[in-house]
Amino acid sequence: MNETNPMTTAQKTSNNTRLKMEGISKSFSGVVALSHVKLEVARGEVHAVMGENGAGKSTLMKILSGIHQKDQGTICLNEKPVDISSPKEALDLGISMIHQELNPVRAMTVAENIFLGKEPCYRFTNVVNRRKQRELTLALFREMDVAINPDAKMGDLSVAEMQMVEIVKAVSYNSSILIMDEPTSAITGREVSKLFEIIRRLKSKGIAIIYISHKMDEIFRISDTITVLRDGQYIETRPARELDHDTLVKLMVGRKISELFPKVNSAKGEVSLEVDGLAKRGLFQNISFKARKGEVLGFAGLMGAGRTEVMETVFGLRRADAGSVRINGEEVRIQLPADAIRHRMALITEDRQLKGLNLKASVKDNLTLVNLKKFSRFGQILQSKRENLAADAGIKKLRIKTRHRNQIVKTLSGGNQQKVVLAKWLLNDPEIIILDEPTRGIDIGAKAEIYKIIAQLAEQGKTIIMVSSELEEILGLCDRVIVLYHGKISGEFERSSFNQENIIKAAMGNAVARNSAN
Amino acid sequence: METGTIKWKTAGAFFSKYGIYFAFVLLTGTLVVVSPPFRTLSNVENILQQISVNGIMAVGMTLVIITAGIDLSVGSVLALSAVVATSFAHPDTYSLVVPVLLGLLVGLACGTVNGILIAKKRLAPFIVTLGMMTVARGLALVYTSGRPEIDLSDAYDEIGGGSIGHVPFPAIIFFVVVLLGIFILHFTRFGRYVYAVGGNELAAKVSGINTDRVLIGVYALTGALAGIAGIVLSSRIMSGPPATGAGYELDAIAAVVIGGTSLSGGVGSIAGTIVGVLIIGVMNNGLDLLNVSSYWQQIVKGLIIVFAVLLDKKAKQ
Numbered sequence: 001m002n003e004t005n006p007m008t009t010a011q012k013t014s015n016n017t018r019l020k021m022e023g024i025s026k027s028f029s030g031v032v033a034l035s036h037v038k039l040e041v042a043r044g045e046v047h048a049v050m051g052e053n054g055a056g057k058s059t060l061m062k063i064l065s066g067i068h069q070k071d072q073g074t075i076c077l078n079e080k081p082v083d084i085s086s087p088k089e090a091l092d093l094g095i096s097m098i099h100q101e102l103n104p105v106r107a108m109t110v111a112e113n114i115f116l117g118k119e120p121c122y123r124f125t126n127v128v129n130r131r132k133q134r135e136l137t138l139a140l141f142r143e144m145d146v147a148i149n150p151d152a153k154m155g156d157l158s159v160a161e162m163q164m165v166e167i168v169k170a171v172s173y174n175s176s177i178l179i180m181d182e183p184t185s186a187i188t189g190r191e192v193s194k195l196f197e198i199i200r201r202l203k204s205k206g207i208a209i210i211y212i213s214h215k216m217d218e219i220f221r222i223s224d225t226i227t228v229l230r231d232g233q234y235i236e237t238r239p240a241r242e243l244d245h246d247t248l249v250k251l252m253v254g255r256k257i258s259e260l261f262p263k264v265n266s267a268k269g270e271v272s273l274e275v276d277g278l279a280k281r282g283l284f285q286n287i288s289f290k291a292r293k294g295e296v297l298g299f300a301g302l303m304g305a306g307r308t309e310v311m312e313t314v315f316g317l318r319r320a321d322a323g324s325v326r327i328n329g330e331e332v333r334i335q336l337p338a339d340a341i342r343h344r345m346a347l348i349t350e351d352r353q354l355k356g357l358n359l360k361a362s363v364k365d366n367l368t369l370v371n372l373k374k375f376s377r378f379g380q381i382l383q384s385k386r387e388n389l390a391a392d393a394g395i396k397k398l399r400i401k402t403r404h405r406n407q408i409v410k411t412l413s414g415g416n417q418q419k420v421v422l423a424k425w426l427l428n429d430p431e432i433i434i435l436d437e438p439t440r441g442i443d444i445g446a447k448a449e450i451y452k453i454i455a456q457l458a459e460q461g462k463t464i465i466m467v468s469s470e471l472e473e474i475l476g477l478c479d480r481v482i483v484l485y486h487g488k489i490s491g492e493f494e495r496s497s498f499n500q501e502n503i504i505k506a507a508m509g510n511a512v513a514r515n516s517a518n
Numbered sequence: 519m520e521t522g523t524i525k526w527k528t529a530g531a532f533f534s535k536y537g538i539y540f541a542f543v544l545l546t547g548t549l550v551v552v553s554p555p556f557r558t559l560s561n562v563e564n565i566l567q568q569i570s571v572n573g574i575m576a577v578g579m580t581l582v583i584i585t586a587g588i589d590l591s592v593g594s595v596l597a598l599s600a601v602v603a604t605s606f607a608h609p610d611t612y613s614l615v616v617p618v619l620l621g622l623l624v625g626l627a628c629g630t631v632n633g634i635l636i637a638k639k640r641l642a643p644f645i646v647t648l649g650m651m652t653v654a655r656g657l658a659l660v661y662t663s664g665r666p667e668i669d670l671s672d673a674y675d676e677i678g679g680g681s682i683g684h685v686p687f688p689a690i691i692f693f694v695v696v697l698l699g700i701f702i703l704h705f706t707r708f709g710r711y712v713y714a715v716g717g718n719e720l721a722a723k724v725s726g727i728n729t730d731r732v733l734i735g736v737y738a739l740t741g742a743l744a745g746i747a748g749i750v751l752s753s754r755i756m757s758g759p760p761a762t763g764a765g766y767e768l769d770a771i772a773a774v775v776i777g778g779t780s781l782s783g784g785v786g787s788i789a790g791t792i793v794g795v796l797i798i799g800v801m802n803n804g805l806d807l808l809n810v811s812s813y814w815q816q817i818v819k820g821l822i823i824v825f826a827v828l829l830d831k832k833a834k835q
Contacts, residue, residue, distance in 0.1 A: 317724065338728065341725075370726060376707045
């Protein structure tokens with residue numbers, strides 16, 4: 001599986017160095033984000049920068065792309081020291097970046113987005129030559145084998161298509177250094193392969209690529225060299241083929257994670273949630289499943305398979321066209337999240353920033369929100385003492401790293417934000433807990449902690465439903481997995497018959513018989 | 519050396535955070551020094567009376583803006599409440615309760631309509647309240663045929679003109695409204711939900727909050743407060759002119775924004791709004807006393823609003 005170009009490492013002589021960052025330090029209002037970090041990237045190399053959240057990867061990349069300015073250190077491009085004080089300067093120097101968060105102008109067309117700020121104009125004028133813009137876009141798309149209509153409105157594209165456009169846009173600057181920060185966060189299987197194809201082509205042109213991702217398998221598939229950062233410090237740089245998964249994790253975390261996935265020793269109890277024939281036109285059809293107390297039931301599938309939509313419907317965020325939901329054997333009508341909460345359900349949403357948290361509020365205000373009535377006298381007057389006690393208990397129990405319960409959630413790291421979402425729901429002591437992508441975008445340390453919490457909850461006899469796109473996570477934690485494809489159940493597997501290949505096949509639409517005795 | 523810079527930084531942060539309070543003290547201090555008429559007791563009474571109407575509306579506006587909304591209709595709703603209330607305030611007709619209650623109900627009704635359209639029909643607050651602004655103004659004109667009621671009972675006149683000792687009634691009403699606002703926003707579940715809806719409406723919904731009810735409540739409350747402001751104002755000027763209160767919504771919004779409440783929602787406080795109200799009131803009064811033309815006053819007011827937001831933005835960085 002090693003796709004390293006043998007040439008790159010061989011050619012890695014000094015005059016092949018595209019980028020050399022040395023002694024880079026940066027603090028934000030007294031907090032050290034980077035301390036004497038170095039990074040050396042050669043021509044035509046894919047260089048992965050790895051580290052947990054908060055390790056300093058993003059800060060380093062933001063310094064390189066001119067968003068932040070370094071406090072100390074030197075940056076040399078092709079052996080010449082440079083000063084990068086704005087994103088524009090970085091672009092002029094041939095450094096472009098694909099950002100983790102997509103920020104397209106939704107009301108403009110695809111072509112307009114790609115050429116934003118560098119529109120081709122008629123000669124001697126400032127009038128945009130739309131025809132040429134369109135042709136250039138088509139040429140770029142052809143070159144990269146992308147099939148998107150250049151005249152489509154950006155806002156009408158799927159997230160995956162938007163990400164492809166962002167990638168094309170970054171490539172279109174003809175940069176010599178291309179930074180990719182989580183470029184595959186919204187794309188799957190085939191598109192990832194396409195992206196890697198593009199990356200290989202760019203490599204062969206001598207472009208240096210700095211690649212940041214949490215997805216280990218991608219790192220090993222595409223990168224030539226790996227630099228590891230931890231807590232703002234440089235740890236090590238090594239050729240990718242000298243590293244394996246465990247060693248890399250150890251370098252990143254600084255300790256060995258002997259067992260990422262805890263053993264779940266829970267007794268499976270009665271069926272607590274039973275969904276029968278749930279359907280919503282255009283999203284999913286005939287979804288039926290049962291979940292037991294003490295069980296961790298996984299939902300696998302590709303992005304857009306309808307898993308999130310099913311869960312949101314069960315929870316009352318969407319209305320179903322047909323189907324019924326039973327809780328502990330009794331049919332219930334759930335029309336609003338409040339109904340679901342009353343039936344002791346919890347939904348840890350897929351996107352914590354969009355649906356899970358009020359980022360502008362304090363940790364405490366977020367934690368107590370779900371069941372604020374419990375902390376109110378006469379149902380209205382808040383009892384801040386009891387609120388504070390509960391918040392502190394939640395912070396302690398899930399080991400949320402926050403200076404104080406009144407710290408604004410926005411300032412926490414991704415992993416800690418996710419723990420706030422979990423703690424917020426656990427404060428309500430739910431019986432049925434739906435977790436939608438509970439570890440997306442958080443570092444390994446925090447992941448391990450969240451797995452542990454999930455295992456503990458199952459052992460306490462809670463019903464856990466976990467939607468995840470990370471197969472490793474499904475295989476490692478679930479007792480049973482249901483696979484969705486295009487809004488339909490395409491497979492179901494018991495832990496005893498888990499088979500990675502079959503799950504992937506089911507997720508790709510090859511119907512596999514439900515092999516569980518449900 | 520090191521601690522020196524840190525202290526300096528902390529002082530800077532402190533100043534940015536409480537800058538608006540310093541600005542108010544500075545403004546008042548300057549006026550106390552340069553303008554003898556400013557520091558008289560009767561002028562203080564005067565200021566209290568002048569700021570009350572804007573203050574009452576700004577309390578409601580604070581809640582609306584924390585939900586990431588806006589209410590452009592309060593000035594017109596004030597006028598509609600004023601004409602309806604005064605029309606029942608002839609001497610020797612109804613008891614004082616009738617005009618007061620009706621004025622309040624008119625405001626409440628307008629606000630509720632705003633809230634329902636915004637929450638249930640998902641229309642933009644700007645559009646809905648812009649519509650209400652025009653409709654309420656029109657209704658006020660239709661109701662009075664353009665002629666204000668000027669013959670009001672003594673009891674009604676007393677609401678805006680009376681006082682306890684040196685404290686005018688409007689100031690007392692403002693004070694009560696402020697206490698009510700602080701209580702609702704900072705000490706009740708509803709108040710917490712106001713922040714939750716403004717900070718992230720979707721997350722609030724997932725958390726089981728009936729966000730529609732929160733939004734309707736906030737706009738209804740703001741309408742009712744505009745109604746109270748209408749009663750206070752018409753009583754103070756001893757008539758109910760349908761054209762009154764035009765542009766008042768902008769003063770209320772200005773006070774809220776000067777007070778550090780974010781137009782993007784989720785952040786803000788009544789305390790800040792009160793300082794905003796005081797700054798606008800003291801400035802208007804002081805510039806009047808210094809014989810600064812009203813043309814210049816507008817320019818100064820505009821600059822202060824922008825400056826206040828700049829300061830606030832800096833504090834948040």
